[in-house]
Amino acid sequence: MLSLSKKTDYALLALSHITRRGAERTVSTKEIAEEYELPLELLAKILQKLTKEGLLVSSSGPSGxxxxxxxxxxxxxxxxxxxxxxQPAIIHCLREDTACSQFDRCTVRDPLTRLNLKILEMLDRMSILEISQEATVSISMPITFLEVGETGYRASSVDAPALASNA
Known part of the structure; x- marks a missing residue:
């Protein structure tokens, strides 16, 4: 099953936090680790990797x-x-470093490759800005009531809140 690693999850939390703090403000590893109760050393390694890849800029000193x-x-x-x-892959044979013994006989590789590409497209369309914007998501669920009247049953529906959370 395709899922995000802890490292990626922590990175997305950190980048979202940095984004919400503003473009010109620097944010310390300690601040992020304390805010989300993340392991400081692991978070530091993640942020260093993102800096090395050119996604973050680091600065030293007391306000670094x-x-x-x-x-x-x-x-x-x-x-x-x-x-x-x-590179993310939903099936083993799509990983860059693997060979599949069923490659010549596989009947699901092509459809699953297309699915994998759609997932990658979605990941590439979603920005850090998008995930950092706090919004309340409200989901409603239709509920149908049956009323008994002189002429028989009558259905009426209402939308009831099923879930409200911060996304």
């Missing part, structure tokens, strides 16, 4: 820390995933 190297709208989730985890 990290800031984005470019607008958050230009940094994609797909780029972060590739930097930290390599």
């Amino acid at each position: 820390g990290y800031r984005l190297s470019r607008p958050a709208s230009e940094i994609t989730v797909g780029k972060i995933v590739r930097v930290l985890d390599g």
Whole structure:
């Protein structure tokens, strides 16, 4: 199953945090680690890797820390995933470093390759800016009531809140 690694998850949290703090403000590793209760050493390694790849700029000193190297709208989730985890693949044979013994006989490789490409396109379209924008998501669920009247049953529907959360 395709899922984000802890490193990618932590990186997305950190980048989202940095984005919300503003383009010119530097944010320390310690601030991010404390805010999200992340392991400081692992987070430091992740941020160093993102800096090495040109996605962050670091500065030293008492007010040092990290800031984005470019607008958050230009940094994609797909780029972060590739930097930290390599090329994502939903099936084993699509990974760059593997060979499949069923390659010549496989009947699902092509459809799953197309699915994998669609997932990659979605990751490459979603920016850090998009994931850092706090919004309340409200999902409603239709509920149907049956009323008994003189002429029989009558259905009426209402939308009831099913879930409200911060996205």
